[in-house]
Amino acid sequence: MPIYSEKVMDHFMNPRNVGEIENPDGIGEEGNPVCGDMMTFYIKVKDNRLEDVKFKTFGCGAAIAVSSMVSEMAKGKTLEEAKKITPRLVADELEGLPKNKFHCSNLGAQALNKAIDDYLKKQQKEGGKQS
Amino acid sequence: MERVYLDYAATTPTDPEVVQAMVPYFTEVFGNPSSIHHCGQEAKEAIEEARAKVARLIGAQDEEIIFTSGGTEADNLALTGVAVARESKGNHIITTSIEHHAVMETCHFLEKRGFQITYLPVDEYGLIGPEDVRKAINNRTILISIMHANNEVGTVEPISPIGEIAREAGVYFHSDAVQTVGHIPVDVNKLGVDLLSVSAHKLYGPKGVGALYIRKGTKPASLMHGGEQERQLRAGTHNVPGIVGLGKAAEIAQQEINEEAARLTGLRDRLINGILERIDHVRLNGHPSSRLPNNVNISVDFVEGESLCLTLDLEGICTSTGSACSSSNLEPSHVLMALGLPPEQARSSLRCTLGKWTAESDIEHVLGVLPRVVARLRAMSPLLRKPLAGEESNGHGLEKNKS
Numbered sequence: 010m011p012i013y014s015e016k017v018m019d020h021f022m023n024p025r026n027v028g029e030i031e032n033p034d035g036i037g038e039e040g041n042p043v044c045g046d047m048m049t050f051y052i053k054v055k056d057n058r059l060e061d062v063k064f065k066t067f068g069c070g071a072a073i074a075v076s077s078m079v080s081e082m083a084k085g086k087t088l089e090e091a092k093k094i095t096p097r098l099v100a101d102e103l104e105g106l107p108k109n110k111f112h113c114s115n116l117g118a119q120a121l122n123k124a125i126d127d128y129l130k131k132q133q134k135e136g137g138k139q140s
Numbered sequence: 141m142e143r144v145y146l147d148y149a150a151t152t153p154t155d156p157e158v159v160q161a162m163v164p165y166f167t168e169v170f171g172n173p174s175s176i177h178h179c180g181q182e183a184k185e186a187i188e189e190a191r192a193k194v195a196r197l198i199g200a201q202d203e204e205i206i207f208t209s210g211g212t213e214a215d216n217l218a219l220t221g222v223a224v225a226r227e228s229k230g231n232h233i234i235t236t237s238i239e240h241h242a243v244m245e246t247c248h249f250l251e252k253r254g255f256q257i258t259y260l261p262v263d264e265y266g267l268i269g270p271e272d273v274r275k276a277i278n279n280r281t282i283l284i285s286i287m288h289a290n291n292e293v294g295t296v297e298p299i300s301p302i303g304e305i306a307r308e309a310g311v312y313f314h315s316d317a318v319q320t321v322g323h324i325p326v327d328v329n330k331l332g333v334d335l336l337s338v339s340a341h342k343l344y345g346p347k348g349v350g351a352l353y354i355r356k357g358t359k360p361a362s363l364m365h366g367g368e369q370e371r372q373l374r375a376g377t378h379n380v381p382g383i384v385g386l387g388k389a390a391e392i393a394q395q396e397i398n399e400e401a402a403r404l405t406g407l408r409d410r411l412i413n414g415i416l417e418r419i420d421h422v423r424l425n426g427h428p429s430s431r432l433p434n435n436v437n438i439s440v441d442f443v444e445g446e447s448l449c450l451t452l453d454l455e456g457i458c459t460s461t462g463s464a465c466s467s468s469n470l471e472p473s474h475v476l477m478a479l480g481l482p483p484e485q486a487r488s489s490l491r492c493t494l495g496k497w498t499a500e501s502d503i504e505h506v507l508g509v510l511p512r513v514v515a516r517l518r519a520m521s522p523l524l525r526k527p528l529a530g531e532e533s534n535g536h537g538l539e540k541n542k543s
Contacts, residue, residue, distance in 0.1 A: 013450075021447070022454060027520050036528060042484035045444065045463065045472070049522040065522035069446035069463070073520065 013070055014104040020074035025081045028063045035131070037123025039116045046072040048116055050080070050124040059083050059091055064120070071110035075117035078103050088125055094118055141456045144502045148342075148434055148495030149291050149319060150460060154385065155344040155496070161388040162346065165381040173378050174367060183380050190387025194351050197390040198317075198336065199327035206352045206370045207383050211318040211339030214352035215242040215285075217374070218314040218335040221360025222283045223250050226312070230280035234258045234311075236268055236297075237478040238290050242337075243316055244474070247285075256280070265427035266295035266479050274305045281311050288317040288326065288336075292462055292475040292491060293426030294435025296324070303332020312358060318342055318350075319432060322393035324401055334358045340382065344496060345389030349382030404433040404494050407503050411436050411492060414507040419514055425476060425489060434494040437462075439476075439485040440514055442521040448490050451513045457506055462489040484523075 013021070030051040040047040046068030053061035062084045066076040078099050083091045096114035100106045106114060145153075165186060171179030173187050188202070195202045208214045223233065235247055237259045247257045258276045262268055268286055277284075284306050289296045299315055306313035314335035320326055321336075322343030328336055336353040340346055354360065354373070366375030408431075412424055421441035440448060445461030452459050462473030463486065471477070476486035492506065518524055 018454075021450065024520065029525055038522070038528075042444075042487060042523060044483075045487055047522050049525055065520055065525050067442065067521045067523050068444050070450045072444075073447055 012107055013074070014106075016102075016104040017071060017074040017106065020077040020103065021070045024073055024077035026061075026063050026077065026084065027065065029065065030061060030063050033063075033124075035124040035126075035128030037120045037125070037127055039120035039123060040068070040072075042067050045069065046113060046116055048072065048076050048120040050076075050120045052083075052121075052124045052128060054088070054128055057087050059086055059088070062121070068113065068116075069110065071106055071113040072116065074103055075099055075106075075113045076120075079117040079121050083121055088129070092122060092125055094121065144457045144498075144505055146492040146494060146498065146502070146506065147458045147460050148498075149294075149432075149491065149493035151341050151347065152344045152495055153497070154341070154346050155389060155392060157392060158345055158385045158388045162381040162385045165384050169380070173380065174369065183378070186380060186384050186387075187378055190383045190390075193387040193390045193394075194338065197326070197394050198321060198338070198353060199329055200353050201356070203371075204328075204353055204356060206354055206373050207378065207386070208350045208352055208374055209348055209379070210350040211240075211316070211337050211342070212242040212350075214318075214337035214339070214350045215240070215314075215316055216246050217352050217360060217363055218337060219243060219246045219283065219285060220250065220363055221373075222312050222314070222335070222358075223255055224361040225359055226282040230282040232256045232258070232278060232280040232282065234260065234273060234276045234281060234284045234286075236260045236262060236286055238262055238266055238292075238295075238475045239285070239287055240291055240316055240318070243285055243287070260286075262295075262478055264480050265430070266290055266293050266425075266475070267427060267430065268297050268302070270298055270301040270305055273302050274309075277305070277309045277311060281309070283312045283314060285314040285316070288315045288320040288331070289324075289432050290426070290475060291319050292473060293437045293479065294319075294432035294493075295427045296320070296430045296432060298430075299331045299333065306334075307332055322390065322397065323432060323434065325397065328353055328355070335360070338386075340386035340389055343389050343393050346382050346385040349379050349386050351386065400496065401433040404498070407494055407498060407500065408433060408436055410500070411494075411503050411506065412438075414503070415510060418507060418511045423485070425479065425481065432493075434498075436492040436494070438490055439481065439488045440490060441485065441488055442523040443514055443517040444487055445489050447517055448488075448513065451517065452490075452509070455509050455513065457509060460491045460493075462491065463487040 033051040034054045035052045037050045062080040064076045099114040171183040173184035318339040334355040338351040340349045364375040425437040445463030472486035
């Protein structure tokens with residue numbers, strides 16, 4: 010039996026939304042190469058929605074598939090909706106992850122969350138300057 | 141899809157000639173070698189013939205070979221067997237930080253039960269210093285266990301000088317030779333070992349069978365209790381077909397070893413040089429010359445090993461990696477860490493191990509595929525992204541040619 014589901018392999022071999030965004034509205038980075046996985050998420054926000062999501066990932070097959078799936082799930086969602094993407098939801102969408110790879114889905118959800126928080130923080134700062 | 145198998149260090153296919161030799165021992169010659177009747181005695185004869193072949197391959201005497209269920213059991217018997225038998229003499233064991241888990245975990249087991257274990261460091265190539273072994277010996281030392289060649293990085297250790305040191309000190313010396321027997325010349329007397337582990341499935345024999353060489357006069361305690369098989373050192377009905385297979389594999393290896401080692405060394409160096417020429421930011425792990433003829437282990441910067449392995453598998457190329465990314469085991473390979481590699485380079489390792497059915501065209505195929513696979517994963521790697529605001533450049537100078 011292969012170690013990964015077909016869906017994981019599809020996202021691993023044909024990852025969606027790989028890349029960087031020029032002048033992103035938010036950036037979130039999670040993990041580090043020392044512990045095996047590192048993900049960087051870039052977001053572009055328009056009218057409170059994630060107009061674009063891109064990522065770069067160093068990691069195992071699961072880490073790359075999770076990043077791709079998170080980007081696909083998040084794109085087009087409002088910030089509130091996107092923040093509700095949990096590791097469990099990501100793993101379910103990928104038709105399951107091996108038990109010892111579940112932590113990869115935590116990283117993906119956290120990296121996206123960090124990018125959104127980064128955007129919100131910048132907004133607050135800019136809002137503060139304007140008033 | 142045509143598959144290229146480059147994981148011979150994990151296991152080898154059983155040589156069809158070996159299979160052929162084994163077949164009669166499932167049905168025609170099925171007797172229990174411990175039985176006194178004809179059926180039993182012809183099975184016993186086959187076992188003794190196999191024993192002689194294994195002994196000949198490693199320069200031992202027939203009665204110094206004990207058949208086991210494999211390399212792991214041989215290692216367990218050597219370490220725990222000696223530890224239990226020599227407990228009254230001392231409780232100190234010397235080993236290395238790059239042993240196979242069969243030795244490493246047995247040492248951890250013994251450590252929990254009051255034995256003191258010294259894990260000697262290795263240099264950047266994975267070599268043990270014989271003088272470090274000498275310095276580690278004290279009057280409580282009962283055993284030294286040092287692998288003949290490392291399974292991950294292929295470094296061949298200076299066993300002979302360590303054997304001399306062990307003999308001078310009167311300490312038993314064990315070597316896990318699972319990666320070398322049948323691949324490079326192994327002579328227990330030249331190496332100066334008292335115990336040496338062998339596994340059949342690493343030299344084109346079947347899985348589930350191995351052997352432990354035990355020098356005359358060396359007396360480990362038995363771990364398996366029951367019957368009187370193998371000089372009461374290993375109870376349990378003999379795996380007759382398996383043992384016959386190991387014997388046949390040893391016989392074939394003895395005929396082919398020199399020619400095959402030379403052929404594989406050529407292919408190995410072609411693969412190493414080809415990779416280094418075609419892909420930048422790649423380094424060879426392990427020793428450049430004191431190296432198994434069939435081992436290539438590289439670190440490919442900015443790319444994680446499992447994803448490399450997985451992509452190559454989809455291209456029909458079977459390899460392995462020292463990167464272990466899982467919540468239960470966050471540590472990358474203990475061997476690569478012991479060589480002093482930074483963790484991110486240990487995570488980026490790829491091992492290709494060649495064997496009898498590796499052809500030059502296989503090497504050329506891998507050299508054709510690998511640069512493309514690495515480029516795809518590097519294009520995804522955040523280690524090669526543009527520096528973020530307020531961040532220093534990543535300093536690898538690869539930003540320009542991310543492809």
